[in-house]
Amino acid sequence: DVSDYYSENSKSLKANEYTGIFEGKNVIAIHAESLQTFVIGMEFNGKEVTPTLNKLTSSGMYFNNFYAQVGVGTSSDTEFTYATSLLPSNNGTVFVNYYNDRFVTIQNLLKNKGYYVFSMHGNVGDFWNRETMHMNMGYDKFYSKSSFIIDEEYGLGLSDESFFRQAVPMIKEISENVSGPYYGTLITLTNHTPWKDVNAYDELDLGIDVNVDGEEVRREYLNNTMMGKYLKSVNYMDRSIANFISDMDKEGLLDNTVIVIYGDHDARIPKKQFDYMYNYDPITDTMISSEDENYKEFTNYDYELSKIVPFIIWSKDMDKGTTINTPMGMIDVLPTLGNMLNVYNKYALGKDIMGIKKEDGIVVFKDGSYITDKVYFNAKTNETYMISNGILENDYISKRSEYADKIIEVSNNIIVYDLIDKLD
Numbered sequence: 104d105v106s107d108y109y110s111e112n113s114k115s116l117k118a119n120e121y122t123g124i125f126e127g128k129n130v131i132a133i134h135a136e137s138l139q140t141f142v143i144g145m146e147f148n149g150k151e152v153t154p155t156l157n158k159l160t161s162s163g164m165y166f167n168n169f170y171a172q173v174g175v176g177t178s179s180d181t182e183f184t185y186a187t188s189l190l191p192s193n194n195g196t197v198f199v200n201y202y203n204d205r206f207v208t209i210q211n212l213l214k215n216k217g218y219y220v221f222s223m224h225g226n227v228g229d230f231w232n233r234e235t236m237h238m239n240m241g242y243d244k245f246y247s248k249s250s251f252i253i254d255e256e257y258g259l260g261l262s263d264e265s266f267f268r269q270a271v272p273m274i275k276e277i278s279e280n281v282s283g284p285y286y287g288t289l290i291t292l293t294n295h296t297p298w299k300d301v302n303a304y305d306e307l308d309l310g311i312d313v314n315v316d317g318e319e320v321r322r323e324y325l326n327n328t329m330m331g332k333y334l335k336s337v338n339y340m341d342r343s344i345a346n347f348i349s350d351m352d353k354e355g356l357l358d359n360t361v362i363v364i365y366g367d368h369d370a371r372i373p374k375k376q377f378d379y380m381y382n383y384d385p386i387t388d389t390m391i392s393s394e395d396e397n398y399k400e401f402t403n404y405d406y407e408l409s410k411i412v413p414f415i416i417w418s419k420d421m422d423k424g425t426t427i428n429t430p431m432g433m434i435d436v437l438p439t440l441g442n443m444l445n446v447y448n449k450y451a452l453g454k455d456i457m458g459i460k461k462e463d464g465i466v467v468f469k470d471g472s473y474i475t476d477k478v479y480f481n482a483k484t485n486e487t488y489m490i491s492n493g494i495l496e497n498d499y500i501s502k503r504s505e506y507a508d509k510i511i512e513v514s515n516n517i518i519v520y521d522l523i524d525k526l527d
């Protein structure tokens with residue numbers, strides 16, 4: 104059972120060169136709605152889609168093999184997995200169904216160290232039952248839609264630009280009123296599907312001007328596609344983050360603060376949209392055929408693997424970037440970032456990524472599928488897809504499948520039977 108799991112797997116705390124590097128610093132964690140990694144470094148007509156994130160990923164700590172581990176609770180499951188280092192529940196959504204349980208969270212661990220812990224979001228407070236669950240998680244205050252002036256609305260609520268603009272004086276006030284450091288989660292909103300208001304903030308041309316038989320023609324390419332809307336919206340979020348960082352800096356709020364940014368889950372853009380983006384031929388205004396030597400194959404596995412999201416840890420004083428390519432999931436955040444802040448959760452099922460070898464990284468998904476540096480294992484079809492060349496040991500898959508099933512079961516039991524309270 105669960106208590107046996109913890110006694111058999113009790114991880115002795117191992118310090119490494121990252122232990123405590125951010126101890127006592129403020130943290131602002133930006134929960135970036137539907138931000139996927141494939142946009143990082145992309146350019147159209149000489150313009151970067153994510154100029155700000157490109158800078159942050161190349162100067163800060165960039166985890167480029169990072170996955171969300173969500174169930175039906177999407178955004179809220181990411182908040183939960185990040186905070187607790189447990190996987191989401193198999194029965195219902197933790198935020199909605201198990202908001203009374205006790206969990207050890209990064210929020211209450213930091214609170215115990217004297218941090219003031221808050222969250223901000225431009226949607227109504229009861230969405231995903233956040234109003235209740237954020238208090239349970241240990242936040243001192245949740246600034247939801249009613250705490251902001253609603254002067255611009257896109258999609259589900261307050262626009263990201265306005266949200267971030269208003270957040271800065273609020274953070275300033277917090278910084279002046281608290282005696283210790285603070286930890287804040289800022290949950291973005293505008294990049295939520297289906298990006299229907301995109302024309303109001305679009306600054307990215309995804310069309311192509313091409314010369315066909317001596318004539319200049321205009322191809323709209325991605326401009327009116329779902330993928331295009333997404334890219335334009337991501338570009339907008341990137342601008343909003345740039346403004347936020349610069350406003351924070353003007354107020355002197357970056358000097359002792361670490362910025363964390365994570366994509367909360369993939370944007371659910373259909374595979375066909377990727378095929379089109381990668382294989383469009385502007386000359387013929389059609390898709391390249393799969394027989395063509397320039398055809399870029401995008402398989403079902405490529406599609407699964409493209410659900411990767413960025414995880415960035417950045418502070419103003421960082422200049423030479425570090426890229427960490429160990430496979431990791433949202434449940435590894437608390438052990439990894441926690442080590443840097445010097446907090447520890449003995450119930451964490453994730454790992455401190457700075458303390459393991461690349462081959463020991465594993466991302467377990469809700470359905471028992473997983474990703475390592477060598478394979479993507481699909482638990483539904485029982486298929487193993489090789490990510491890197493080489494031969495697998497005989498028990499490579501069976502061992503990891505067993506591990507995946509185990510941590511899914513342990514998480515689920517903790518959630519459904521409220522076990523932390525009983526184990527502690």
Ligand code: GP9
Pocket residue numbers: 136176177178179226230259290292295
């Ligand atoms: C809503 C936002 C979106 O407030 O966090 O939730 P999602 O649909 O991504 O789970």
Ligand code: MN
Pocket residue numbers: 136137177178179367368
């Ligand atoms: Mn979300």
